[in-house]
Amino acid sequence: MKIVTLESDFLASSFRELGHEVFYIRWDTEFAEKKNFLQVNRPIYYRDLLTIFDKYSFQPDLVLWHDVGNIPRVWGLEALECPTVGFFVDTYCNPWHIPYSYAFDCSLVAQKNAVPLFNEDDYAKVNKWFPLFYNKRRAFNDSVIRDIPVCFVGTVDSKQNELRKKFLDQFAKFCPVLVKKGAYQPLFARSKIVLNQSAACELNYRTFEAAACGAAVLTEDCDNGLLDLFTPGENILPLYERGNARQAADIALEMLNDEKKLTEIAASGEQLVNEKHSSIARAQEILDSIGEFSGKTRRRLASGEFIRAKLMLAAMFICGETKTVLPLNMINHFSEIAKTYQQRWDKVALFR
Structure with a gap:
């Protein structure tokens, strides 16, 4: 299976260890690229994703967006024609998680008490408790002495x-x-x-x-x-x-x-x-769940107006962040994203 992971690589190595091909894309202030890895220095949109997939000859069977505690740098995922998964970690301080989750066929929610929040409205996406984990490349016991x-x-x-x-x-x-x-x-x-x-x-x-x-x-x-x-x-x-x-x-x-x-x-x-x-156990859990949510992709693609309204709300939430004061240029940026999602689906050139 070909899997694209966005923002975090916590599960990328585990998918590879399980025998799958992984392309990891992250946002940073610098630009870097190497085999199966791309670091971009600006936000990514739907057309950017298609360009990347074509350039690197990597057409994904699954796309996973993994929350890293920052505002989202990827928009337009709702238009992808393969199954999509969003992994939401710090929902307690990011209310935009809820509306943003409608870009995905499946929402994996790290905090059990938050799962009901993702179940609002009568919309057939999968929402699951998906506890955090450790990555054995980062956390391991090599103790000689516990002093x-x-x-x-x-x-x-x-x-x-x-x-x-x-x-x-x-x-x-x-x-x-x-x-x-x-x-x-x-x-x-x-x-x-x-x-x-x-x-x-x-x-x-x-x-x-x-x-x-x-x-x-x-x-x-x-x-x-x-x-x-x-x-x-x-x-x-x-x-x-x-x-x-x-x-x-x-x-x-x-x-x-x-x-x-x-x-x-x-x-x-x-x-x-x-x-x-472990990250291996969690990666396998995602793979085992694909059959549960892969059939939702067609429903997502046919629900453009509903989903667009949710993503507009997500962008508006980010504009109104109170805990983290965004610079004016970022507020303007997400304001433009919100306005774009207000347009008719077939005119959303930025995202589709």
């Missing part, structure tokens, strides 16, 4: 998570914790416990990545399917109440004093994510 008792790696001062710094500062008053930004694997693989905290009770990548690096995961009771995937006290540490730094620190200190139990939980968590929550 870091408790570690947190991530952004501390994000506008999307203003409570994190306060939580980490409070935790540090009761239990020492190494807090860093940047590459997580070298630190997770040296840590006995990886402390996790979310922005909005979402089930995040860190949960899976820390376990894959062989650390015991200490996370909050975040719902969103956490207890469907993990068992506290067995493959992750007991949960702490969201925002309760003292409780989290007490759990960490108690587990550090029980080295045998801590090691058992870490090993059980690593085994679990290796077996069920």
Whole structure:
């Protein structure tokens, strides 16, 4: 099968490992191209995609757009004649996810509690809970010694998570914790416990990545399917109440004093994510689901007016972003996209 992945390459290597041909396209400020990879330095539209497919002699059987937490740089996917999948991760801070999802035959939703939001209106696309995972090229256990008792790696001062710094500062008053930004694997693989905290009770990548690096995961009771995937006290540490730094620190200190139990939980968590929550497992799940949504493509192509209204709404949502202040040129850009989608389907030259 020929698969195009857009924005993120988290699943590209796994599709290849499963025997499929993959072409990866991402947006960046620079331009770069090599075999089966293209980095473009401007937004991509329908005609651009067709040009790329023709230039590289790559006619996809499946197109996967993978949310990377930024505003979408790809528009016109709703006009593609092959099955399309959108993978939505941070819906809690991106309300445009919902209307944008109508560009796809199937919406994979990382946060279980958000799935019902994608079911609005009587429209036959597939919406599925699709938990996050770890990529074995990025998260792996090469530990020689675990000399870091408790570690947190991530952004501390994000506008999307203003409570994190306060939580980490409070935790540090009761239990020492190494807090860093940047590459997580070298630190997770040296840590006995990886402390996790979310922005909005979402089930995040860190949960899976820390376990894959062989650390015991200490996370909050975040719902969103956490207890469907993990068992506290067995493959992750007991949960702490969201925002309760003292409780989290007490759990960490108690587990550090029980080295045998801590090691058992870490090993059980690593085994679990290796077996069920790797990028390979998720890639295979998508492939196994193709029959479920591939028949929706014709319906999507015949629903231009309905879908165009949804994508116009998505562009308008982005223009009105409040958490992230967009520069004026970007606001104007998405305003033009919204206006374009207002036109008649057969006159949308930009997208079709």
